[in-house]
Amino acid sequence: MTVPKVFVTQELTATIACESCGQSYTKDVSKFVKHKARVRLKYTCKCGHSSSVILERRQVFRKEVRFKGILIQNKKKYPGMVIDISRNGIRFTTQEKALLKVGNTAEVVFALDNPTRSEVHRPIRIRKAFSEYSFGCEFVDTEHLDDLGKYFLFHF
Numbered sequence: 001m002t003v004p005k006v007f008v009t010q011e012l013t014a015t016i017a018c019e020s021c022g023q024s025y026t027k028d029v030s031k032f033v034k035h036k037a038r039v040r041l042k043y044t045c046k047c048g049h050s051s052s053v054i055l056e057r058r059q060v061f062r063k064e065v066r067f068k069g070i071l072i073q074n075k076k077k078y079p080g081m082v083i084d085i086s087r088n089g090i091r092f093t094t095q096e097k098a099l100l101k102v103g104n105t106a107e108v109v110f111a112l113d114n115p116t117r118s119e120v121h122r123p124i125r126i127r128k129a130f131s132e133y134s135f136g137c138e139f140v141d142t143e144h145l146d147d148l149g150k151y152f153l154f155h156f
């Protein structure tokens with residue numbers, strides 16, 4: 001039997017639906033967010049049915065940030081700002097119109113807001129252009145072993 005997964009929202013809640021009667025519950029799961037291992041949550045519904053779900057955090061959890069940075073594609077540099085970040089990627093807004101090619105790779109450099117203002121360099125792929133100034137980008141590699149990895153541990 002596979003255990004169903006539920007997603008953690010930005011408000012650190014998860015909505016669990018009873019498999020038996022369909023009633024859904026929204027729970028505060030903030031205490032689990034820093035756990036590194038998978039979290040399996042047991043619940044008992046009002047109808048008496050009990051089951052468990054797996055909290056899916058790594059995929060979706062995004063944090064709104066303001067990290068100054070530069071996006072670079074084909075040697076052209078676009079200064080701007082990382083406005084949200086997750087382990088999978090970032091949303092970047094550029095100061096000037098940027099005709100970045102969706103699907104292509106690029107490079108991003110930005111500074112964290114930790115005390116040492118660590119500089120992070122990453123190859124990324126442009127996933128979506130929200131406008132000519134706003135881009136959804138995914139990290140080519142989602143293993144973060146530098147200060148960005150530490151940042152995720154402490155802030156996520």
Ligand SMILES: [Zn+2]
Pocket residue numbers: 018019020021022023045046047048049
């Ligand atoms: Zn139920």
